[in-house]
Amino acid sequence: MFEWLKNWFIPPNNGDNNPRLELTRMLWPTLGLGALLSFSVMVIAFITKTSYWEHLVMDALIIFATSLFFLVTLRLGYLRVGANGGVIGFGFVAIYIAVTGSGVKGISYGLFLLLIILSALLLNRRAAYIMAVISSLIGLGLVLANQAGILPSAELSLSETSTWLIQCAYFFMAAVMLDIALRQTEGALGSAKKELTERKRMENEIIELNNSLKKRYEEQTAQLAASEERYRLIANVSSDYVFSSKVDQDGNINHDWAAGAFETIMGCNFDEFLEQGGWKAVLHPNSVEQDRQDIEKTETKSSI
Structure with a gap:
């Protein structure tokens, strides 16, 4: 039984995240x-039988019925009806209580202040200003009606106990509405702070990633430059050349051609090389005998 009541008084959540x-x-x-x-x-009021207690009970009954109606509306999930209808419904309740009471002189007129706060919370800021204008115009109408003598209970005077009860109701309802506003503000600030923290964290990660990529780029650029310099030095200090010579059966040497860096290494072109006597002329004296042996091995098709 108590669990059922507890669940009934928990507001529904239909998945709509509209603020x-x-x-x-x-x-x-x-x-x-x-x-x-x-x-x-x-x-x-019924127990104490204070002055005008019948009037007080009637007003309280109307508020009770209206509150209960919108409680059921919210419980069934009709949230938009609860938002818009709540403001309109309690607006008519406030008008009725003010008209049947003592007009702007009665404490019931203060109910319009709660309606203005309710409009700002459930609708928007513009609705709050509109409700403020409507409340002021209703108050002006009550003043004119009182001066014309058409208010039914213009001289209605509640007892101190009744006045205290009504004011207490205003106090608590105002406190709850302000609590709602503060919760919403704190929730929005908390969400904004969380989002800002997450954004800063992502920005820091991006900065670290950029720095890492920049460092790797600089390292690879330096390595590439060093590699290019190394190969440039190798190309500057090293070269090769190829030349072809034929040795006939009589030991005569015929130089066919030369390619590569022949002129750079030998210090002369191929024709000048031939005029000097070919490769035998440029052999080191210590290599002459070895060259002769290599020629003989070539003639016998042996490995050199």
């Missing part, structure tokens, strides 16, 4: 408190 509908879910405590306070006022 205004989130505020409507947060309105649940306000409506619950309104129903509880109005019911308490009815009971106390």
